[in-house]
Every structure is written in C-alpha cells, then in structure tokens.
Amino acid sequence: MARAFTPKVVTANHLLEGDVIYMTASGDWTRELRDAELLTDEADADLRLLEAQQQTAVTVGAYLADAKSGPDGRPEPTHFREEFRRTGPSNYFHGKQAEA
Amino acid sequence: MYQYNDFDSAFLAERNRQFRAQVGRRIDGSLTEDEFRPLRLMNGLYLQLHAYMLRVAIPYGTLSSAQMDKLALLAEKWDKGYGHFTTRQNIQYNWPKLNDVPDMLDALAEVNLHAIQTSGNTIRNVTADHFAGASADEVADPRPVAELIRQWSTDHPEFQALPRKFKIAVSGARDNDRAVIMAHDIGLYIVENDAGEVGYQLVVGGGLGRTPMIGKVLKDFIRQDDLLAYLEATVSVWNLLGRRDNKYKARIKITVHEHGIEEIRRRVEDRFALIRPTFGGFDVALLKEIEAFFANPEFTSAPVDAYTAAYDADPLFRSWADANLSAHKNDDYAIVTISLKKHGETPGDASAAQMRAMAELARQYGHDELRISHEQNVILPHVHKSHLPAIYAALKEQDLHTANIGLISDIIACPGMDYCALATARSIPVAQQIATRFDELKLEHDIGHLQIKISGCINACGHHHVGHIGILGLDRAGVENYQITLGGDATNTAAIGQRVGPGFAYDEIVPAIERTVRGYLDLREDENETFIETFNRVGLAPFKAYIYPEAQANAA
Incomplete structure (x- = not known):
C-alpha cells in the first residue's frame, strides 16, 4: 500500500538572497513558514511544486517539506532540519531569527 | 611567498x-x-x-x-x-x-586570492603542512611543489569533469605528518633517497567520508622532474577507470580498492611512460622559479631575554607558551599557533577585527606571514622569541589567547546542520559544549594531548574517523544522534577510529564524552601516557565499560 500523504509546504531558496522562502496560498513567496500554504492534498502539492519550480527567476531547489498544522492552524516543521531552516543557525543570532 | x-x-x-x-x-x-x-x-x-x-x-x-x-x-x-x-x-x-x-x-x-576549484569534480585546493618552511623536521618546504601543483591543476583541461572531487596534500616531514597525508586522494611526502636526492613518496587512495580508507604507497620515490607527469598519469588513470555510475563509489579510494594497488600501479606506469616525454623540463624550471619565492625570511639575531623573563614571571603567559608554541628550525624563533577555539566559541571562526589583528601581528613580528591549519587555527610561522610577550598581550586584547593547542577543546568541527545543506546533525554546538564542559571541570591540562573531531554527516569534513575521539552526527528517525569512534589517528601512523556502539542523543553526547575521558584518566598508566597511547595499549573494550555503564551493570 502506498504511504499515506502527510501535509507539506513548498519551500526553496531565493535565487538572489539565497535565503529560505515558502509558497503562500496566493502563489507568492514568504520568508515566514507560518505564512506558507499548508498542502494537505497530494495532487495539489505536486501541482504547487511544479509552479514553484517554473519560477526559476525566484527559486532554487524547490521541494515539498513535511509540515504540520500548529495550534493556531499555521504550518510548523516536523523535522529538525526544517526547524533550522525557518530559524537560523544555533551558534549565532543570525538568519531568520534575527530578522523576525 | x-x-x-x-x-x-x-x-x-x-x-x-x-x-x-x-x-x-x-x-x-x-x-x-x-x-x-x-x-x-x-x-x-x-x-x-x-x-x-x-x-x-x-x-x-x-x-x-x-x-x-x-x-x-x-x-x-x-x-x-x-x-x-x-x-x-x-x-x-x-x-x-x-x-x-x-x-x-x-x-x-587584488591580493592574488581566488575561489577556483574549491568545489566541483575537480582537483581541489592543494593543502600542505601548516608549519612548512618553519619546522626543523622537514626535508624541504612543501609549498613550492604545492604551488606547482596548483598551477598545473587549475583549469587543467583533462581534469575539469572528473568522476568526483580530488584532494592533494603535501608534507615535507615524512615522520611528523601534520597534513593528514594518508587520508587524501593523493598525498605526497617529500623524501630523500639513499643517494641524498630529494623526491616524493606518493600515497594514493586515502580518504574519509562514507568509506574511510588509509592511503597506500603507489611509488616510494619519484624524482622531481618526474612528479607532474606521474601525478598526471595517476589522475588520468582514475579519470578513465573511476566509477561514474555511482557517486558513492567514484572516489579514487574505491578505484584502488576495486582494482588493487598493483593493477593501478601498472596502469599508472604505462600511462607515465606514454606522457613523460611530453614534459620537456618546463615544470622543473618553473619549480625552481617558484622555490625562489619561498626562501627563508631573514631571521634576526637578538637576545631572547624578554621571552624567558615573561615565561618565568607570568604563569598565564607560560601556560600559553607551553600549549601554543612549537619548535622552530631557528632556536631563537618559535612557531606560534593562535587558537580559534576559545571555549564555547565556534571552532575555526574569526571576526574581521580578529583577522586584522592577526594580520597586524604578522606584519609587525612575523615576517608578514600567516598560515591556516587543517585544525582550523591560525599560525605565525616565524616569530622571534623576544616578541612573544608583546604578541601574547595583543592576542589577549582580541580574545585570541586561549592556551589549548592539541588539548581537548582544540576541536575540529564541520559547520554541520547549522549551515550545511548536506548535514544530518549539528556539530558546532556539540564542540562548544564539550569545550565548555572540560574548561569548567578544569581537567583540560591534566588530560593532555587529545584530539576530538566532529562531523555532522557521513561525508566527514570534520575528520571524525581520524580523531582520537571521533563524533559523527546522524539523523536517526528524525532525531539527532551521535556515534562515537575511538582510536583514530591523523598522522603518519594513520588509523581509522573504531565505533564504540550505539549512538547518543544530542543531550547525551557530552556526558558520554566526559565518561570516555574519565575512563582514560582511570586507565592510563601515568600522566605521561596520552589518550591515544592508552587506547592503543588497552583497546576498545575497557573504554566501552565507561561509555555504557548501564550495559556493564546489566551484564554483571
């Protein structure tokens, strides 16, 4: 049996800045995971990923990252790698944690 | 230079x-x-x-x-x-x-620096002994030949699309390897033959990563005028034979392993015979030209009283001098290693202000030269001893005076998951916490020489396989998990560390390292026996009892 689909967000790095970006429900890009669109349907997710990959002037290396719905209904990471991507490094107060 | x-x-x-x-x-x-x-x-x-x-x-x-x-x-x-x-x-x-x-x-x-071939499937930055030209134990300065190889390998048309990356290192000190020669795709030791001629011993097929291997001697003595042709023949043989079907099997260590060193040698000799005539001596002339750039600085002769006075009077200076100075070939000089491993800080990081301060020290006291070691420290290779107190004072102002070279807090750590897209776990915070722990325990100097090396994934940029204590960070079912290896050796007696057993969670790894080290303090014959000497004498089993006390208790 195929593995059950788990919720995803579309994420990538920004071509110019190099930083982590996420796709919103309107198809724009945000630097905040909490503003990303949480995709619960596999076909939708695949379609959104294709859209992201076509935006080569904005994105590099777009992929679907596992996420879950947080207490406020907004996406949260399920894996520590995605937690670091949305926060920044742990040795300096740099990256997204410093920009929030 | x-x-x-x-x-x-x-x-x-x-x-x-x-x-x-x-x-x-x-x-x-x-x-x-x-x-x-x-x-x-x-x-x-x-x-x-x-x-x-x-x-x-x-x-x-x-x-x-x-x-x-x-x-x-x-x-x-x-x-x-x-x-x-x-x-x-x-x-x-x-x-x-x-x-x-x-x-x-x-x-x-503007200052003759570049980023060419620091990545990609090419011959990478050629590395060398960081004490080159300064230590007394080398046959010759490895940097001229390293520069020759840099020029030969840069944009070399045959080697721009290799099966995988290719790393070359050179050392002039066969019996005191500080450049991890045995863990490179090609390692060169500058050696002298019985006739007193200087040439090269070529070691091939070393490497860490997914499949760690210690290099094998491909040729014991290569004459200077044969070197580039021999290197070209070796890389060329691998370029044809190397596996392009599977990137995990593409490095030359796998090629040597799969075909055997004898077969590789035969093919290299054949290729060498074919291409040697095309090297008409230009390379030797170029090497001579390059050598002139690496002549010794003009060493000054002056009293060293200022050094001995400070050494006797200031215990902090003495502690730093004991840990961070190495013997120079000129008795009035010392090699200064500046630690980028302040307890709790990120190994290998330097701020712009620190970089400028070190540059200024080199300008003022160090014949304008600095080195970067593979151990992620900075070296002033030529310092007259009379200047050491002034250097120490200047380093202190920049928080660069940590006295820990070769000690447990002088940790190699890759960037790990704090930065690296390939990483499976963090390295830097583990290094920070280990250094802080042993500083707080005030055990560092009692423990003595001990190298901890940490990688945040199997690719082993942090050299964990050749750490006396190696730590490998992995992702186990979505959680950071750290494996310990013991007994690795990065020198000419190179050895791959042995895995002790199941890994440890992020919040368990530092206590596990403390148990390992306390085990060593119990097991050593006396305080002169280093960690690696104790490990080589007693083996893995006694250490396991300290690292996994519960398993020991259950078995009892």
Missing part, C-alpha cells in the same frame, strides 16, 4: 569576468539553475541551508598580512563580520548574496 606574474593576474581577471557574466546570465534567465550550478561550484559558490556560501582557497594554507586584511574586508563588507576557516585550508563566508559574489572575487584577486 608566491607572487602572481602577469599571466596569473590576467588569467584570474578573465576567469572572474567570465563568472560575473555567468551570474548575470543566471539572473536574467539565460541560464537555468542546472546549467549554472556546475559553473558556480567551479568558482567556490554553494547554496547552503540559509544562504549562499563562498569558499575561498588559501593555497597550502599560506597568507600574507595583506591577504588576511582582505579576508577581513570581505567578512565586513559582504558577510556578517566573520569567516570560517575550514579543515581544507579554505575560508568560508556563510552569508553572501549572489549579486555580490563577483565583486567579492574581484576584491580577492
């Missing part, structure tokens, strides 16, 4: 011009990412977890003060005020913007 000639400068300017245009074409959409990626990698530009990362080569680890000042400028102007010195004698900038990279490369070119 090597100075670019007109050809070198023109070559680099043209290369930078091409890359600027390539960046422009990527941004305007003419190049896809698939097309651009190999081009940016050839120029040292990665895309990491949070940002781009620019890896700049520091060929054979040697820098002038002006070059170090420029590295500081890049950190300040285009990054977040610091740089990270790596285990391959490179510096990495963690936060550049794509648009800025061409300007960064042009700035580097």
